Amino acid sequence: xxxxxxxxxxxxxxxxxxxxxxxxxxxxxxxxxxxxxxxxxxxxxxxxxxxxxxxxxxxxxxxxxxxxxxxxxxxxxxxxxxxxxxxxxxxxxxxxxxxxxxxxxxxxxxxxxxxxxxxxxxxxxxxxxxxxxxxxxxxxxxxxxxxxxxxxxxxxxxxxxxxxxxxxxxxxxxxxxxxxxxxxxxxxxxxxxxxxxxxxxxxxxxxxxxxxxxxxxxxxxxxxxxxxxxxxxxxxxxxxxxxxxxxxxxxxxxxxxxxxxxxxxxxxxxxxxxxxxxxxxxxxxxxxxxxxxxxxxxxxxxxxxxxxxxxxxxxxxxxxxxxxxxxxxxxxxxxxxxxxxxxxxxxxxxxxxxxxxxxxxxxxxxxxxxxxxxxxxxxxxxxxxxxxxxxxxxxxxxxxxxxxxxxxxxxxxxxxxxxxxxxxxxxxxxxxxxxxxxxxxxxxxxxxxxxxxxxxxxxxxxxxxxxxxxxxxxxxxxxxxxxxxxxxxxxxxxxxxxxxxxxxxxxxxxxxxxxxx
Amino acid sequence: xxxxxxxxxxxxxxxxxxxxxxxxxxxxxxxxxxxxxxxxxxxxxxxxxxxxxxxxxxxxxxxxxxxxxxxxxxxxxxxxxxxxxxxxxxxxxxxxxxxxxxxxxxxxxxxxxxxxxxxxxxxxxxxxxxxxxxxxxxxxxxxxxxxxxxxxxxxxxxxxxxxxxxxxxxxxxxxxxxxxxxxxxxxxxxxxxxxxxxxxxxxxxxxxxxxxxxxxxxxxxxxxxxxxxxxxxxxxxxxxxxxxxxxxxxxxxxxxxxxxxxxxxxxxxxxxxxxxxxxxxxxxxxxxxxxxxxxxxxxxxxxxxxxxxxxxxxxxxxxxxxxxxxxxxxxxxxxxxxxxxxxxxxxxxxxxxxxxxxxxxxxxxxxxxxxxxxxxxxxxxxxxxxxxxxxxxxxxxxxxxxxxxxxxxxxxxxxxxxxxxxxxxxxxxxxxxxxxxxxxx
Numbered sequence: 001x002x003x004x005x006x007x008x009x010x011x012x013x014x015x016x017x018x019x020x021x022x023x024x025x026x027x028x029x030x031x032x033x034x035x036x037x038x039x040x041x042x043x044x045x046x047x048x049x050x051x052x053x054x055x056x057x058x059x060x061x062x063x064x065x066x067x068x069x070x071x072x073x074x075x076x077x078x079x080x081x082x083x084x085x086x087x088x089x090x091x092x093x094x095x096x097x098x099x100x101x102x103x104x105x106x107x108x109x110x111x112x113x114x115x116x117x118x119x120x121x122x123x124x125x126x127x128x129x130x131x132x133x134x135x136x137x138x139x140x141x142x143x144x145x146x147x148x149x150x151x152x153x154x155x156x157x158x159x160x161x162x163x164x165x166x167x168x169x170x171x172x173x174x175x176x177x178x179x180x181x182x183x184x185x186x187x188x189x190x191x192x193x194x195x196x197x198x199x200x201x202x203x204x205x206x207x208x209x210x211x212x213x214x215x216x217x218x219x220x221x222x223x224x225x226x227x228x229x230x231x232x233x234x235x236x237x238x239x240x241x242x243x244x245x246x247x248x249x250x251x252x253x254x255x256x257x258x259x260x261x262x263x264x265x266x267x268x269x270x271x272x273x274x275x276x277x278x279x280x281x282x283x284x285x286x287x288x289x290x291x292x293x294x295x296x297x298x299x300x301x302x303x304x305x306x307x308x309x310x311x312x313x314x315x316x317x318x319x320x321x322x323x324x325x326x327x328x329x330x331x332x333x334x335x336x337x338x339x340x341x342x343x344x345x346x347x348x349x350x351x352x353x354x355x356x357x358x359x360x361x362x363x364x365x366x367x368x369x370x371x372x373x374x375x376x377x378x379x380x381x382x383x384x385x386x387x388x389x390x391x392x393x394x395x396x397x398x399x400x401x402x403x404x405x406x407x408x409x410x411x412x413x414x415x416x417x418x419x420x421x422x423x424x425x426x427x428x429x430x431x432x433x434x435x436x437x438x439x440x441x442x443x444x445x446x447x448x449x450x451x452x453x454x455x456x457x458x459x460x461x462x463x464x465x466x467x468x469x470x471x472x473x474x475x476x477x478x479x480x481x482x483x484x485x486x487x488x489x490x491x492x493x494x495x496x497x498x499x500x501x502x503x504x505x506x507x508x509x510x511x512x513x514x515x516x517x
Numbered sequence: 518x519x520x521x522x523x524x525x526x527x528x529x530x531x532x533x534x535x536x537x538x539x540x541x542x543x544x545x546x547x548x549x550x551x552x553x554x555x556x557x558x559x560x561x562x563x564x565x566x567x568x569x570x571x572x573x574x575x576x577x578x579x580x581x582x583x584x585x586x587x588x589x590x591x592x593x594x595x596x597x598x599x600x601x602x603x604x605x606x607x608x609x610x611x612x613x614x615x616x617x618x619x620x621x622x623x624x625x626x627x628x629x630x631x632x633x634x635x636x637x638x639x640x641x642x643x644x645x646x647x648x649x650x651x652x653x654x655x656x657x658x659x660x661x662x663x664x665x666x667x668x669x670x671x672x673x674x675x676x677x678x679x680x681x682x683x684x685x686x687x688x689x690x691x692x693x694x695x696x697x698x699x700x701x702x703x704x705x706x707x708x709x710x711x712x713x714x715x716x717x718x719x720x721x722x723x724x725x726x727x728x729x730x731x732x733x734x735x736x737x738x739x740x741x742x743x744x745x746x747x748x749x750x751x752x753x754x755x756x757x758x759x760x761x762x763x764x765x766x767x768x769x770x771x772x773x774x775x776x777x778x779x780x781x782x783x784x785x786x787x788x789x790x791x792x793x794x795x796x797x798x799x800x801x802x803x804x805x806x807x808x809x810x811x812x813x814x815x816x817x818x819x820x821x822x823x824x825x826x827x828x829x830x831x832x833x834x835x836x837x838x839x840x841x842x843x844x845x846x847x848x849x850x851x852x853x854x855x856x857x858x859x860x861x862x863x864x865x866x867x868x869x870x871x872x873x874x875x876x877x878x879x880x881x882x883x884x885x886x887x888x889x890x891x892x893x894x895x896x897x898x899x900x901x902x903x904x905x906x907x908x909x910x911x912x913x914x915x916x917x918x919x920x921x922x923x924x925x926x927x928x929x930x931x932x933x934x935x936x937x938x939x940x941x942x943x944x945x946x947x948x949x950x951x952x953x954x955x956x957x958x
Contacts, residue, residue: 004830005830006830007829007830007831008829008830010829010831011718011719012718012719012721012753012754012756012757014721014757017719124719125719293571293573294568294571294572294573294577294581295571296567296568296571297657298657298658298660298926301658301660302658302660305660327573335660335661335664337661338660338661338662338663338664338714339660339661339714341661341662342661342662342714342715344715344720344723350720351719351720352717352719352720352722352723354717445564445567445568445571445581446568446580446581446584447584447585447587447588448580448584
């Protein structure tokens with residue numbers, strides 16, 4: 001396979017930064033955008049849902065339609081037709097269409113990044129990374145689908161021919177989050193389409209415009225109108241899709257509460273539904289970074305700060321806890337606190353911003369609530385925070401009790417809890433006691449310790465001596481274990497298996513006692 | 518010119534001190550040779566040196582060492598012996614002590630002292646033997662404002678300490694004047710990245726302003742003390758901030774008359790020819806009274822630049838073929854020498870060919886030898902420095918100061934350089950002929 005990751009923009013070059021600033025100016029002149037409900041190529045309403053800038057809530061980024069149960073039903077009906085058309089195409093034809101969509105995203109990458117800056121307050125570097133990841137998903141799954149289409153080798157004995165092939169399942173419902181407003185909906189949709197399924201995409205209510213541009217690129221590249229629908233809106237459309245007996249696969253990324261509800265609802269097999277639904281559910285994390293006494297703190301501090309506070313901690317992979325060996329705990333806390341105090345909190349459009357606002361008022365209130373729970377253990381907090389926008393000061397708390405909600409629950413914001421431990425084994429006990437197991441980190445320069453932690457950790461992605469965010473397609477297939485996910489790995493070699501069903505054909509090749517092959 | 522280059526090169530080569538006089542140095546060399554022959558062993562050695570300051574006990578040291586050596590497939594007999602020692606607590610203590618002593622010994626080769634005060638004696642010794650120095654303060658990475666303040670304080674202290682000691686040094690006309698005038702005896706190199714925790718590649722202006730705030734008093738004080746302040750260049754990530762800072766700060770009205778200041782050009786950068794033009798243009802038009810010193814180096818962050826670019830899918834900003842860097846070094850040398858007297862050129866290289874080339878071009882342009890400065894690194898270019906001093910050239914040795922913890926990143930980088938087969942030093946150690954050493958790149 002000749003896949004390679006889309007190169008990120010070299011933001012350290014002034015002309016590159018200027019081109020992005022110009023793209024943002026152009027986008028601003030066009031706001032608000034319109035995002036219609038789109039079913040079978042028919043444009044529906046583009047009102048009922050407003051998408052605003054988290055850094056300046058009075059700025060309207062997009063007017064979008066608000067799809068409900070009726071639209072969901074219509075979209076699935078169209079998708080059933082679309083499935084027949086799309087699945088009849090060869091895997092390589094479908095792959096070409098996806099590569100064409102990748103090319104379209106590539107052409108618009110400055111605009112797409114600018115849109116994330118506005119719609120999700122995602123800082124430039126991460127917005128650009130998101131666009132690159134979306135392009136990667138399209139190209140990677142295109143290549144993987146062609147590979148998968150070859151089937152698998154089986155044992156063969158004289159007189160019999162065994163073949164194994166993979167067929168698409170049918171209609172896939174894709175329910176996506178806002179924090180990777182292009183990459184995650186793109187990944188789940190691209191996987192469904194690459195494998196030959198039809199898809200109905202329900203993006204998060206906070207980021208309909210990014211999803212709109214994704215769907216535009218896919219249709220523009222040749223995905224049949226019926227094979228892909230867009231349902232901007234609130235939870236109602238998503239809930240209807242999950243319950244619809246004509247839906248075969250549900251691909252979800254988001255909160256644990258919703259994810260587990262989907263797992264339960266999808267288990268129903270009402271009369272007339274001739275299949276068991278397959279659920280791909282990627283939920284949150286409570287990600288711990290273990291720092292051993294032999295770690296290089298020069299590396300630990302910046303990597304940890306970036307992992308915990310980049311994009312205001314709103315990544316499911318973000319660092320929420322640090323478990324540090326007692327021998328270096330004071331030193332780490334001092335340096336980490338100093339680094340957090342000088343973090344630049346500001347608007348996403350400024351290249352100097354490290355911590356942007358969180359996505360909405362609800363998120364701000366939630367994070368501040370957790371911050372209040374750790375108020376007695378405050379180690380450091382950023383000094384200045386803008387008063388306009390949904391800002392939360394990046395904060396480090398130290399020495400909270402193990403059973404504090406701050407240490408157990410997913411906060412999804414710029415709050416890092418540091419705990420001193422006797423040794424790496426105690427740190428691993430803490431990690432083991434948590435129900436979530438998405439990412440983890442280890443800073444150690446002992447090969448034996450690295451091996452010991454790698455062998456024991458339950459997490460889906462362990463990062464050693466580096467930050468714990470920024471998984472790359474094809475390099476770090478991404479997904480959690482335990483209650484963080486079902487074990488599927490986005491951007492990895494076995495992800496497409498969630499979207500297909502295996503079929504085996506065994507043929508007797510004997511004629512009159514003679515094998516004819 | 519080439520005939521001159523060849524004869525200059527040969528006479529410097531003939532002036533190299535013989536190695537056998539220093540048995541400890543020979544032992545050191547043996548270890549380096551062993552490491553450069555075996556990549557796995559080299560990796561184990563580096564990983565060990567790197568972790569040394571973070572180990573809490575001799576036992577901890579020995580465990581790390583054997584951990585790394587486990588990963589070496591073919592272990593030479595002395596390494597096997599070390600592995601056997603690690604079986605018992607007493608053995609580990611002995612092994613840990615020996616290994617720690619080894620690393621300390623290696624560090625001392627590259628680092629001139631733990632503090633400026635401690636460095637005074639060796640610096641004076643070098644001065645008496647015909648070599649000036651530029652002091653460099655090693656430190657942990659700057660991630661907080663307090664750390665940046667501390668680094669600035671240490672720089673200030675170094676300036677004061679050196680300035681107090683320097684008047685007592687004997688006169689060395691070659692080292693303290695050129696045909697443009699006097700040259701400061703005190704010379705300090707500073708790192709922009711150590712002066713601010715806010716340096717980020719995508720927002721150079723924030724870090725630049727923060728670093729400038731701490732750099733300004735240093736420049737003022739250096740001016741009062743008649744010292745030279747040299748602003749080091751680091752990786753491309755801080756390039757824009759560093760260049761911006763230099764141009765902006767040095768042009769400020771109150772800093773125009775002093776102190777003597779300098780910048781660095783890295784010849785491995787593809788963009789370095791354009792950059793040098795920019796620097797020369799600035800030097801021609803600035804109203805500063807002392808000419809800018811421009812130190813030309815090959816560049817010390819090659820691996821970082823290549824890996825960083827590869828991981829991001831970028832074209833590396835550096836030449837990937839060594840000979841392209843070497844050729845560019847010679848081209849930039851000429852450009853730089855031609856720009857005299859708007860700039861004072863300093864050629865920093867351990868490559869005999871590059872050094873001989875600079876001397877020959879300078880003479881071809883009809884300039885005095887004394888208007889060219891040659892620079893080397895402590896621990897790597899000592900022999901070359903001695904040979905150049907013996908030839909009556911002005912040579913400056915870049916001398917790092919700091920403790921083991923602070924100096925580790927520097928030490929690892931120098932060791933990498935010293936055990937690389939591609940380096941001039943590697944070639945020299947392998948006994949490559951003088952004809953090859955002086956061949957055009």
